[in-house]
Amino acid sequence: xxxxxxxxxxxxxxxxxxxxxxxxxxxxxxxxxxxxxxxxxxxxxxxxxxxxxxxxxxxxxxxxxxxxxxxxxxxxxxxxxxxxxxxxxxxxxxxxxxxxxxxxxxxxxxxxxxxxxxxxxxxxxxxxxxxxxxxxxxxxxxxxxxxxxxxxxxxxxxxxxxxxxxxxxxxxxxxxxxxxxxxxxxxxxxxxxxxxxxxxxxxxxxxxxxxxxxxxxxxxxxxxxxxxxxxxxxxxxxxxxxxxxxxxxxxxxxxxxxxxxxxx
Amino acid sequence: xxxxxxxxxxxxxxxxxxxxxxxxxxxxxxxxxxxxxxxxxxxxxxxxxxxxxxxxxxxxxxxxxxxxxxxxxxxxxxxxxxxxxxxxxxxxxxxxxxxxxxxxxxxxxxxxxxxxxxxxxxxxxxxxxxxxxxxxxxxxxxxxxxxxxxxxxxxxxxxxxxxxxxxxxxxxxxxxxxxxxxxxxxxxxxxxxxxxxxxxxxxxxxxxxxxxxxxxxxxxxxxxxxxxxxxxxxxxxxxxxxxxxxxxxxxxxxxxxxxxxxxxxxxxxxxxxxxxxxxxxxxxxxxxxxxxxxxxxxxxxxxxxxxxxxxxxxxxxxxxxxxxxxxxxxxxxxxxxx
Ligand SMILES: Cc1cc2nc3c(=O)[nH]c(=O)nc-3n(C[C@H](O)[C@H](O)[C@H](O)COP(=O)(O)OP(=O)(O)OC[C@H]3O[C@@H](n4cnc5c(N)ncnc54)[C@H](O)[C@@H]3O)c2cc1C
Ligand SMILES: Cc1cc2nc3c(=O)[nH]c(=O)nc-3n(C[C@H](O)[C@H](O)[C@H](O)COP(=O)(O)OP(=O)(O)OC[C@H]3O[C@@H](n4cnc5c(N)ncnc54)[C@H](O)[C@@H]3O)c2cc1C
Numbered sequence: 001x002x003x004x005x006x007x008x009x010x011x012x013x014x015x016x017x018x019x020x021x022x023x024x025x026x027x028x029x030x031x032x033x034x035x036x037x038x039x040x041x042x043x044x045x046x047x048x049x050x051x052x053x054x055x056x057x058x059x060x061x062x063x064x065x066x067x068x069x070x071x072x073x074x075x076x077x078x079x080x081x082x083x084x085x086x087x088x089x090x091x092x093x094x095x096x097x098x099x100x101x102x103x104x105x106x107x108x109x110x111x112x113x114x115x116x117x118x119x120x121x122x123x124x125x126x127x128x129x130x131x132x133x134x135x136x137x138x139x140x141x142x143x144x145x146x147x148x149x150x151x152x153x154x155x156x157x158x159x160x161x162x163x164x165x166x167x168x169x170x171x172x173x174x175x176x177x178x179x180x181x182x183x184x185x186x187x188x189x190x191x192x193x194x195x196x197x198x199x200x201x202x203x204x205x206x207x208x209x210x211x212x213x214x215x216x217x218x219x220x221x222x223x224x225x226x227x228x229x230x231x232x233x234x235x236x237x238x239x240x241x242x243x244x245x246x247x248x249x250x251x252x253x254x255x256x257x258x259x260x261x262x263x264x
Numbered sequence: 265x266x267x268x269x270x271x272x273x274x275x276x277x278x279x280x281x282x283x284x285x286x287x288x289x290x291x292x293x294x295x296x297x298x299x300x301x302x303x304x305x306x307x308x309x310x311x312x313x314x315x316x317x318x319x320x321x322x323x324x325x326x327x328x329x330x331x332x333x334x335x336x337x338x339x340x341x342x343x344x345x346x347x348x349x350x351x352x353x354x355x356x357x358x359x360x361x362x363x364x365x366x367x368x369x370x371x372x373x374x375x376x377x378x379x380x381x382x383x384x385x386x387x388x389x390x391x392x393x394x395x396x397x398x399x400x401x402x403x404x405x406x407x408x409x410x411x412x413x414x415x416x417x418x419x420x421x422x423x424x425x426x427x428x429x430x431x432x433x434x435x436x437x438x439x440x441x442x443x444x445x446x447x448x449x450x451x452x453x454x455x456x457x458x459x460x461x462x463x464x465x466x467x468x469x470x471x472x473x474x475x476x477x478x479x480x481x482x483x484x485x486x487x488x489x490x491x492x493x494x495x496x497x498x499x500x501x502x503x504x505x506x507x508x509x510x511x512x513x514x515x516x517x518x519x520x521x522x523x524x525x526x527x528x529x530x531x532x533x534x535x536x537x538x539x540x541x542x543x544x545x546x547x548x549x550x551x552x553x554x555x556x557x558x559x560x561x562x563x564x565x566x567x568x569x570x571x572x573x574x575x576x577x578x579x580x581x582x583x584x585x586x587x588x589x590x591x592x593x594x595x596x597x598x599x600x601x602x
Contacts, residue, residue, distance in 0.1 A: 089384075093376060119403050120384035125340065125372035134341050134453035137369040155462060156338065156365045157277040162458040169453060176514070219381030219416035223398075225408050228539070237558070237569040242576035249552070249577065250584050252568055256550050258472050258496050258529040259585065261592045 001096055001109065001127070002033040002055045004064040005117045029064045032112025034071070034180040035173050039110050041072035042178070043145055050074045052103060056084055056095055062196050070183035070191035077103070081200040086215030089118070093126030094217060098208040099199065100131060107167035108150060113138055113174045124172035135170040136163050139177055267417035270296040271356035273347070274307040274319055274327070275366050277338070281315055283430065284362030286322050288423060290431035291389055292360055293323035299395055301357070304328065306350060308343055310336035313441070320439035322431040327439065328354070332446035337459075338366050341452040344373040350444060351378060356418050358397050360389075363422035371422050381414035383421040388428075397421065406520035406543040426468060426524050427547075465499065465515045467523040472498025472531075475518055475545070476506060479534015479555065479574050483511045488578055489533055495585050501525070503535050519544035533574045537562025554578070 004027040040051045053068035055061050056079040065076035079099055087095065100109060109131070111124035121137070128135035141153040149166045165171070183191070201210055211217060238248055253259035272292045275282040289305065296303040305324040307316055309331065316327040330346050351359060351374070359374075361367040363385040375382035383399040387409075390398040397419045399412040414420075467473060474493035480486060486500075493500040502512040504519055518525055520540040530548035535541060537553070537560055545551070546565050553566040554574050563569040570577065 088381065089372070090376065090379065090381060093372075116405055117403065119405060120382075121368050122372040122375075122382055122384055125369060126376040126382075129344070129373040129376035135369075135373075136454065137340075138365050151457065154365075156369075157282070158462045159277075160460040160462055161456055162460070164455040164457050166453045219379075220383060220412050220414050222410045223413050224411040225403070226411075228402065228406070228409050228543070235563065235566060235569065237563060237571065239558070239571045242572055242580055245554075245570045245572050245577050246580035246584060249554075249568075249570060249581055250588075252552065253496065253529070256529055258498070260497075261585075261588045262596075 001111045001123070002037065002053055002064055002068055003030045003112075003115050004028070004055065004057050004061040005030045005115050027060060027064065029067050030112050030115045032114060032173065032175060035175055035177050036110040036112050037068055037071055037073060038178045038180040039142055039171075039173055040108075041181070042142070043108070043150075044072065047145070047147060049107070052077060052106075054096065054099055054103075055079065056087070056092060056099075059198075065196050066191045066194070067183070069194045069196075070187040071181065076194070076196045078196055078198050079200075080198060081213075083201040083210065083214050086218060087213065088218035088220040089120050089122040089126055090219060091212060091214055091217035093123050094130055094208070094212050095204070095214075096123070097127045097130035098204045100127070101207045102199075102204055107169075109133075109168075109170040111170065111172045113172050121172070124170060128170040131168070131170070133168045133170055134165055135172070136165055137172045139171045139173045141177060267355045267357040269302045269304060269354070269356040270299070270358045270360065271351070271354065271418075272303065272305045272319075272324065273359070273361040273367065273370075274305050274315070275362050275364060276307065276309050276312055276315060277366075279309065279312050279315065281318060282362060282364060282366075282425075284364060284367075284423070284425040285319070286430035286433075287425070287428040288360045288362060289319065289322040289324060291423070291428045292358075293431060295358065295389065295391060295397075296325075298391055299357075302326065304354065304356065306330070306347060308335045308346060316441040317439075318433070320441075321433040321435055321437050323437070325439050327441045329441055329443050330446050331443070332448060334448045334450075335446065337456055338370075339452055339454055340370050340373050341454065342449050343370050344377060345447050345449055346444070347374055348377045349447070351418060357395075359418045359420045361420070361422045363424045367422050371420060375420050378418070378420075380416040380418060380420060383412045383414065383419075386421045386423045389421065389423065402520070402543065406540045424524065426526055465513070467499055467501055467516065467518065467525050470499035470501075470525065471528045472496045473501040473518070473525055473527045473529070473545075473548075474498055474531045474533065475501035475503065475535060476512075476533050476574075477503035477535030477541075478505050480506065481575075485575075486511060488575075488582070492531075492578055492582055495582065496529075498527070498529075501530075503538075503541050532562050532566075533578060535562055536560050537565065 052075040053073040114121035139152040143151040272288040304326040306328045388400040506512040520543040532553045553562040554570045
């Protein structure tokens with residue numbers, strides 16, 4: 001599952017309203033989703049199989065799916081329809097889960113840990129619930145896999161857990177899981193010509209209740225956005241030569257109790 | 265029956281209650297009192313029954329307890345299968361879960377099963393005039409804050425660790441522990457093969473943190489700042505670029521996608537103060553910044569800002585600390601000697 005997101009490094013925010021100027025940045029593929037795809041490609045290289053990349057979004061999200069085809073996906077499905085718009089994570093997950101069901105049998109669903117924009121990390125586990133399959137989130141390493149199961153590692157709480165998950169199952173992966181490969185020029189050209197399947201709401205009518213899509217199917221609403229106010233501080237700014245500053249710093253550290261001279 | 269009351273998920277690992285739970289109980293108590301409703305909590309595990317009273321001491325009126333061997337380790341499916349029927353039964357209007365990895369793995373499954381709204385990673389919770397939960401959370405990687413409302417019930421939210429004040433325990437508080445029958449799932453499709461020690465550094469508990477950023481020019485130079493951290497009995501921290509380029513382990517990262525820290529003293533060396541970095545440290549008691557650029561945003565949150573070169577200032581400081589300690593020791597030796 002891949003999502004197109006605005007490029008956070010380039011995007012501009014209106015400091016007054018907290019609103020994001022979408023025109024200020026073009027869409028990129030959510031970086032964690034490239035790690036997710038790379039996990040799939042590595043499995044395919046060893047065991048064979050087919051990778052379907054699936055994305056819900058506006059028509060321009062097609063470029064993200066082309067990127068996936070260039071990087072090793074075999075098939076690409078874009079869920080796009082005005083009725084999907086305005087979805088929160090519940091409606092997004094429901095729609096994606098219905099599409100996965102519509103695609104037929106599968107072994108493994110791979111998602112990014114979270115997105116750069118909505119940033120909830122909820123879509124993966126919600127899809128797993130809708131599909132009724134087990135999942136592990138925040139996967140940091142894939143230790144092994146065969147045709148029945150995948151073994152993954154994830155830090156949870158105070159420990160590093162190694163889990164065995166039986167297919168069909170879902171994982172969400174962090175950036176640590178691998179380094180996504182870059183597509184070759186040839187792959188890029190091939191992907192430019194490849195076909196992207198576009199599905200609308202009707203396409204899912206066999207498996208879905210249409211009123212659970214989009215805004216209608218979304219229980220949460222963003223009422224307001226604003227920029228975080230940074231806590232103002234005393235803000236004593238000190239300049240001087242390095243020796244003076246070090247002396248001052250020494251005194252301050254002693255004053256605030258961070259530095260003890262005696263008793264060492 | 266109407267949805268009423270506030271419920272808190274009590275997270276435990278190896279029978280140790282995660283401290284975010286006490287923060288949730290603190291906030292949950294406040295919300296429940298304002299609404300005039302009960303605060304309940306749900307605890308799952310194996311042999312964790314004695315922990316229920318701790319939850320009561322921290323503000324819970326009732327604790328729903330699920331105890332079984334199958335719940336010894338956290339398994340999102342098994343936990344969900346027990347919590348969902350409880351929520352259907354008790355019908356709280358709000359259900360709060362810590363935004364830890366456990367919480368963020370579990371909460372979406374519960375929300376999807378109940379087809380209700382879930383707000384991620386809240387940094388504040390409030391009530392509107394009608395008693396609906398107002399959920400405040402960062403989005404766009406910490407660049408903006410969003411206010412979110414949920415029209416379904418229960419309103420579920422995960423809440424960030426270390427942003428809310430923990431409840432003060434009161435050993436006199438009395439409450440009710442209600443044992444629930446456990447739905448045992450023999451095979452959930454998930455099996456824990458191994459449990460290895462975690463990485464060990466815990467920035468979130470440190471009293472002093474000395475952090476470096478891109479102002480550091482090479483990996484070898486990090487020892488200077490690690491030494492300062494050690495001299496101050498503190499922990500070494502870092503901005504994200506040093507982690508991304510492999511100089512520093514991820515556990516040391518401070519910020520939006522790393523650790524949220526609240527030490528007594530935070531010293532930022534050669535860190536510009538991006539929104540993502542500030543997100544992780546701006547609630548420190550005292551913030552000291554050293555940066556050669558007087559317009560660096562880090563100075564806007566600093567109590568003490570020093571405009572200068574970390575490569576000049578820090579070594580002098582280290583030398584002075586060592587010298588003074590040596591003198592103090594010699595002095596002590598002399599005094600004892602006479
Ligand atoms: C400021 C703001 C705050 C928001 N807060 C909330 C909130 O608290 N609760 C809520 O329910 N909704 C919230 N939303 C809506 C939410 O962002 C959307 O539902 C979005 O479609 C999916 O959520 P996400 O981006 O957080 O995905 P995440 O859950 O962070 O994504 C995890 C993974 O799921 C997959 N994925 C996610 N979206 C898609 C997609 N469209 N197509 C294919 N794969 C996908 C990817 O693999 C991705 O890496 C918020 C939106 C905004 C703008
Ligand atoms: C999704 C997302 C999540 C992120 N999460 C995090 C996060 O968790 N934590 C985080 O830190 N960042 C995070 N970032 C990155 C963040 O946006 C900044 O890029 C980063 O914090 C900058 O790190 P820095 O201050 O070390 O480097 P820079 O911004 O390059 O600042 C270096 C500073 O050092 C000063 N300097 C240079 N040489 C010296 C010298 N000799 N003496 C004194 N001062 C000197 C310079 O004046 C400058 O101010 C995230 C970004 C994104 C998009």
